[in-house]
Amino acid sequence: MERRVNDRTRLVVIGGDAGGMSAASQARRRCGPDDLEIVALERGDHTSYSACGIPYLVGGTVPSADELIARDPATFIRDHAIDVRTGTEATDVDLDRRVVRTVDAQGAEREERFDRLMIATGAVPIRPDWPGSDAEGIFGVQTLADGIRVREYVDERRPRRAVVVGGGYIGLEMAEAFLERGMRVDLVEAAPEPMGTLDPDMGRLVREAVCAMGVEFHPGAKVTGFETAGGRVSAVVTEQAVHEADIVVLGMGVRPDSDLARRAGLRIGPTGGIAVDRRMRTSASDVWAAGDCVETFHRVSRAPVAIALGTHANKQGRVAGTNIGGGYAHFAGVVGTAITKICGLEVSRTGLNEKEAQRAGFEFETVTVESTTRAGYYPGATTMCLKLLAERRTGRLLGGQIVGRENAGKRVDVLATALWNDMSVEEVSGMDLGYAPPFSPVWDPVLIAARKLSEKTEASPG
Amino acid sequence: MERRVNDRTRLVVIGGDAGGMSAASQARRRCGPDDLEIVALERGDHTSYSACGIPYLVGGTVPSADELIARDPATFIRDHAIDVRTGTEATDVDLDRRVVRTVDAQGAEREERFDRLMIATGAVPIRPDWPGSDAEGIFGVQTLADGIRVREYVDERRPRRAVVVGGGYIGLEMAEAFLERGMRVDLVEAAPEPMGTLDPDMGRLVREAVCAMGVEFHPGAKVTGFETAGGRVSAVVTEQAVHEADIVVLGMGVRPDSDLARRAGLRIGPTGGIAVDRRMRTSASDVWAAGDCVETFHRVSRAPVAIALGTHANKQGRVAGTNIGGGYAHFAGVVGTAITKICGLEVSRTGLNEKEAQRAGFEFETVTVESTTRAGYYPGATTMCLKLLAERRTGRLLGGQIVGRENAGKRVDVLATALWNDMSVEEVSGMDLGYAPPFSPVWDPVLIAARKLSEKTEASPG
Structure with missing residues (x-):
């Protein structure tokens, strides 16, 4: 047949x-x-495009959308x-x-x-129904088309003042991109610190770096609408202030x-x-x-x-x-890993932060350590800050957050792998991680933090 | 009382x-x-000193032994x-x-x-009883005292020709240190490739980098003794050649x-x-x-x-x-992790290499992938080479080796953590590792390699 x-x-x-x-x-x-x-x-x-690359397109690091x-x-x-x-x-x-x-x-x-x-x-991006939202010059940055529109607007209109609403990953990345394009940048955020997927004590480190680069950070801000002139946005209005704007990017999550x-x-x-x-x-x-x-x-x-x-x-x-297609595969879930580079800082997180751990019903302990990314005597050693959460009774690792300079952020993958395997911080503290002076102090920051946290939990056998 | x-x-x-x-x-x-x-x-x-820092002391990166x-x-x-x-x-x-x-x-x-x-x-360093071994100018580099002696000898005698015997971690690091001090460096190694804790195909990449920096590599060399002049070493003699030397470092393991x-x-x-x-x-x-x-x-x-x-x-x-002291603690073992930086290359390994896996009685598959340390479009992306071994029947990860430029080597910690937890390469391929353009392609090199290797094992469910 x-x-x-x-x-x-x-x-x-x-x-x-x-x-x-x-x-x-x-x-x-x-x-x-x-x-x-x-x-x-x-x-x-x-x-099939890289949405994560949009800020680099706008900032100019990536020359063309085709890339x-x-x-x-x-x-x-x-x-x-x-x-x-x-x-x-x-x-x-x-x-x-x-x-x-x-x-x-x-x-x-x-x-x-x-x-x-x-x-x-x-x-879909979260967009409150603020008066003036449909004015020219107000952008989301969710799709590549959005990114191209922002890039073109910046190239053609040469805006001088940018306001970014929302201090999450995309908001911070866009703030940096606008800085790179020579604009004055205001970052408007409802919470006290940016990067709400981190705990506020770690978010503070990000805020300090972003402000040091020149971003004006406005915490606790409640946007009420936009001012426009001739159909174009001219300011973002919050309950606290009016921020003049030639371009506005909304990054309030999806x-x-x-x-x-x-x-x-x-x-x-x-x-x-x-x-x-x-x-x-x-x-x-x-x-x-x-x-x-x-x-x-x-x-x-x-x-x-x-x-x-x-x-x-x-x-x-x-x-x-x-x-x-007739095969067998399964998706084993996530542990909440995320990473970004903002104004020279590497920022990453995995697992649960304090708020998430509370919401999930865990009783937990935390530890925050400052360490270095290389042996102290090796050139280029920079400090990094690492925070871990573990369940109080069992010592089970619940989450980790890293803020540091080069070679800090990707260390989150070790924590993600440990979380994937339900490891306790005591187990983590004994792991065989790579050591050489260009890569780590002799006690790797992950091991130091895990050990210190292990001693705080009730599972500590010592 | x-x-x-x-x-x-x-x-x-x-x-x-x-x-x-x-x-x-x-x-x-x-x-x-x-x-x-x-x-x-x-x-x-x-x-309590950092023996790993000795090559940096000799090379001058670290100014003083006190550090x-x-x-x-x-x-x-x-x-x-x-x-x-x-x-x-x-x-x-x-x-x-x-x-x-x-x-x-x-x-x-x-x-x-x-x-x-x-x-x-x-x-104790492994030291064959070669004729001339006790001549002046021949050093081990195991203790800090050794390191100080080498540094002083180089500072005072200004040797022009160095021969390093042994192409492992310490031998390679010393070869680079001598290059940094402006010497001509011959590296004498019994095996066909340096860095015997890697498989030869990965060792080759290290050899190419070391040779590109100016080291003369002599594979398959069998040292028979030393020539001396006035009590001082003047050459390393192998079955193949005579290598003139003002200073010799022995790095044949311990x-x-x-x-x-x-x-x-x-x-x-x-x-x-x-x-x-x-x-x-x-x-x-x-x-x-x-x-x-x-x-x-x-x-x-x-x-x-x-x-x-x-x-x-x-x-x-x-x-x-x-x-x-009366507490309780235990050491949970090792997975064989090691890392170094040689002539701009980051080199790391964990678990078993092919020879070790054979000796341990495993039947295994391997995969080697070339990937990048960042998204291809992000500035500074460099290629890295990642090799994985997994047990043929179960897909259990057995080992990994990485050779690459900046931001490559420490990724070995993810593999070390996976080995620690007896993960299969299929599991590894599903893990939630950090992605952002400055840190990784959207498919992290570890995930790509694990997936490809998973498809080669009999455990592949697809």
């Missing part, structure tokens, strides 16, 4: 960034075009036989009829039949974009993310999801969590694609 | 470097001078009430009579009574210095190191040992191993001191 093209299984992927395209690529790796047709719908123009694109639509079409349709938004999913309704840039509506569906709709999934009847978890199992299957058969739109399992708190990070999206997408 | 000084327990420590003085300090921390008298015997002049001394004898005496006697060698231990016989620099013999004994005699312990009747293990349990107790009651003179447990091979490293000595000494 002749094989007919229509016999092919049809996979529709909604969302053409990390999660969606990882899944599509992995499914394709397992099933050739004769067995699996893959259509990927992307409402924007870009696929942030790992694979463009043409590459997927040509090399992977994945029918990528940019400018195409999925508006509805009908699980009974197995169709996705779409609308393209010209407003034309269509229906796409699917046998298997992959949802990777990403995240939430899972799970609306399409919710309307389709898929189960949504307590975090607002699409609920998935370890194989990235949603509550409906033959429907998978991955990336910023899902919630995942936090291995330390044992609770669901929604963390918008490209690394998770890539891994989850890969897992989904393996399973869609 | 009046408390008499003689009621005090008396701890004698043989060896005043990392292992011995860590034990002494920790015992003192637990027991004040009224309860515990501590006498430390050191045959040399120095205590390598963590705590000198006066500090121990004054701040810790530890009676440190330098220039005092322990010649015999009589376990029945509980005395250590000593001889001081003047040849005076004494007996020191002990209630508890701590042996930290360190390691073995545990367990002779004193053996003569005292303590059990010596198969590696030649003193056998100890996890609490660092020897086979005799009230006698502990730590540091380069003992053998320890390798968590991957599950076999005894003797590894001369200050980090282990410090940890083991601390464990011994805690137990001597």
Whole structure:
């Protein structure tokens, strides 16, 4: 019997960034075009780009947006036989009829039949409905298109005063990018310290470095709206002050974009993310999801969590694609690792911070040590600050935070690996980490901190 | 009743470097001078110094030997009430009579009574009995005194041609130090590649870097002796060639210095190191040992191993001191981690290399990946080479080796932590490591290598 093209299984992927395209690529790796047709719908123009690189594009470290694109639509079409349709938004999913309704840039509506569906709709930025929000010169920086728009605005309009609303990773990175472009930068933050994923005592170190570079930090600020002139933003207004602005970036975090999934009847978890199992299957058969739109399992708190990070999206997408393609893979969860470089400081964290540990119901002890990244006598040794949390009764490591200069931040991976394995701080303190004068004092900072914390817990055997 | 000084327990420590003085300090921390008298015997002049810093002293990066001394004898005496006697060698231990016989620099013999004994005699350099070995200008670089002698010889005699025998860590570091002092450097090594703790394919990368800096590398060389002129070395003679030399450094490794312990009747293990349990107790009651003179447990091979490293000595000494002082501590073993920086290359390894894995009876697969230390588009991204070994049937990680430029080497700690926890490469590939463009590509090199290796093992579930 002749094989007919229509016999092919049809996979529709909604969302053409990390999660969606990882899944599509992995499914394709397992099933050739004769067995699996893959259509990927992307409402924007870009696929598979590094959102984390956007601040470097704006700051000028990265000269062109092309460098942030790992694979463009043409590459997927040509090399992977994945029918990528940019400018195409999925508006509805009908699980009974197995169709996705779409609308393209010209407003034309269509229906796409699917046998298997992959949802990777990403995240939506949190945007309060402040008066003046739609003025020219106010930007989010979530998508590559956003980043290109900010870069163009800066290149063309040469703004002199920037206000960044929100002192998280992206806000701080954008503040530094604007400094690099020669602007006066005000950073407006609701909390007392920036970098809310750190504890305030560690956030303070970041604030000091950012302020030393010239950023004006405004803590405890409550934005009420924007002033505009001729349709363009001219100031950010808070309950405390008016900050003049030629350009404004909003970096107040994101939430899972799970609306399409919710309307389709898929189960949504307590975090607002699409609920998935370890194989990235949603509550409906033959429907998978991955990336910023899902919630995942936090291995330390044992609770669901929604963390918008490209690394998770890539891994989850890969897992989904393996399973869609008939293999077996599972996603083992996260431990909450994050890292950034801000104004010369390396900042990283993993596990739970104090607030998160409290919320998860842990009783814990903390320790903060100052150490150096090299032997004290070796040139280039700089101080680094390392904070650890451990469960009081068992000594189980719960989290870690690092703020330091070069060669400090990536040490968080040791803590992430220790958390992954449910190690106690006493165990950590005995580990065989690399020592040589250019890399560490003879007692590695991680070991020192773990030892000191071990002595504070009730599990200390000594 | 009046408390008499003689009621005090008396701890004698043989060896005043990392292992011995860590034990002494920790015992003192637990027991004040009224309860515990501590006498430390050191045959040399120095205590608690960084042997790893010696090449930097010779090369000039570290200006003075004082900087390598963590705590000198006066500090121990004054701040810790530890009676440190330098220039005092322990010649015999009589376990029945509980005395250590000593001889001081003047040849005076004494007996020191002990209630508890701590042996930290360190390691002895491996020195074949080559003709001419005792000529002036031939040095080992094991102790700080050695390092000071080499530095002085270089400062005073201004040698122009250096030959280093042995291409391990210390040999390579000394070769670089001599280059920095402006010498022509020949490196003579018996094996085909330097850095024998790496597999030859990784050692080759080190050789290329070292040669690019100007070192003349002579592989497969078999030293037969030295030529001398007027009592001073003038050449190193191998079966292949004659290498003219104004100064020679021997770096052919060390073995545990367990002779004193053996003569005292303590059990010596198969590696030649003193056998100890996890609490660092020897086979005799009230006698502990730590540091380069003992053998320890390798968590991957599950076999005894003797590894001369200050980090282990410090940890083991601390464990011994805690137990001597009446507390509880244990040393959990090693995974074989080591790191160095050579001619701009960061080189590290952990676990088992191919030869060690074979010897331990593992069937294994390997993978070698080239990746970058930062996102490709981020300035300063350099390539790094990462090799992993995993057990064929189970996928269990067995070892890892890294050769790269800045920010490459310390990543070995993630692998060391994974080995510590018996992780499979599949598990490792799913871990939540820190990603941001200044620190890593979006798929961290460790994750890429683990994933690729996972696909080669029989444990791959996909």
